[in-house]
């Protein structure tokens with residue numbers, strides 16, 4: 001028998017420093033109007049001087065633990081999804097474990113903007129198999145220190161922000177409690193790895209980076225935006241439906257939809273395509289930009305704090321990102 005699983009706590013942390021589209025106008029040839037129209041973003045958060053990824057992850061994790069009414073030493077394993085790690089190695093999860101204390105296993109998982117969904121799938125499997133009782137899943141990104149603030153990088157740079165979100169996944173053994181992560185589906189298409197990627201530093205060259213790479217700006221992320229956009233609006237509805245079908249849940253029975261926050265236009269397009277009413281779709285990209293692996297757990301934590309997520313509600317999480325990678329989850333909250 002597989003054990004049912006439940007998200008028992010959510011947490012989030014966004015740095016205090018607000019960076020508006022107008023602020024970016026000072027640094028590159030862009031405009032508030034372009035950014036709002038093409039992406040829906042109005043502002044994003046960047047870390048303040050001295051802040052590190054682990055600071056964000058710790059704040060989000062502690063909130064999730066408090067909400068779950070758990071002490072850090074009650075956690076059996078930490079899964080941290082990130083594409084912007086504290087160090088090249090070890091992963092940010094190890095720095096987080098040092099802050100929380102204890103000797104539980106921990107590891108980083110890199111699946112870019114689908115990282116949280118991949119991490120949640122791993123956590124669910126670990127708990128459902130009986131291996132662990134409680135797994136902390138964290139999405140944590142500090143993009144701002146790795147972006148190209150010249151006009152050359154404007155297509156990518158204006159989209160991203162820093163932040164962290166976390167959830168606690170626990171075994172649900174209460175017969176009367178129907179909460180469960182019902183189904184999860186993940187996909188990837190590595191042949192498109194270079195359509196949205198950050199090439200350097202890389203183990204492919206001695207010293208991990210060289211002047212030639214710096215000259216062609218290989219140490220900044222690059223993206224074929226329109227190509228990514230087209231795949232996102234195709235893959236997201238596909239995997240969302242696939243997951244709901246697997247869970248035998250009807251789309252109209254879902255109370256809230258949580259989509260990765262890459263572009264407001266992508267999310268509205270997908271919602272329209274599926275006939276999802278605007279009031280059922282949660283977005284915060286306007287305030288935080290794209291926080292990659294942290295976007296979905298931040299959305300969940302915000303919804304909980306606003307009282308929008310009720311126990312027993314059916315909810316759907318869906319994301320798409322670099323890799324390409326994409327996935328969806330159907331949950332009874």
Ligand code: UT7
Pocket residue numbers: 029030031034035038039113154155156158224225226228229232261262263266290292320321322
């Ligand atoms: O989270 C991971 C997944 N990521 C995504 O899903 C992102 C998917 N892609 C997108 O969201 C959109 O493609 C973007 C928001 C990145 C771009 O929107 P777009 O409507 O596809 O614009 P575009 O790339 O075709 O660029 C249109 C014009 C170009 O100028 P020309 O060639 O028409 O003269 C760009 O150079 O806009 C220009 N442009 C900008 N202008 C002002 C590109 N970036 C900027 C900018 N400010 N920041």
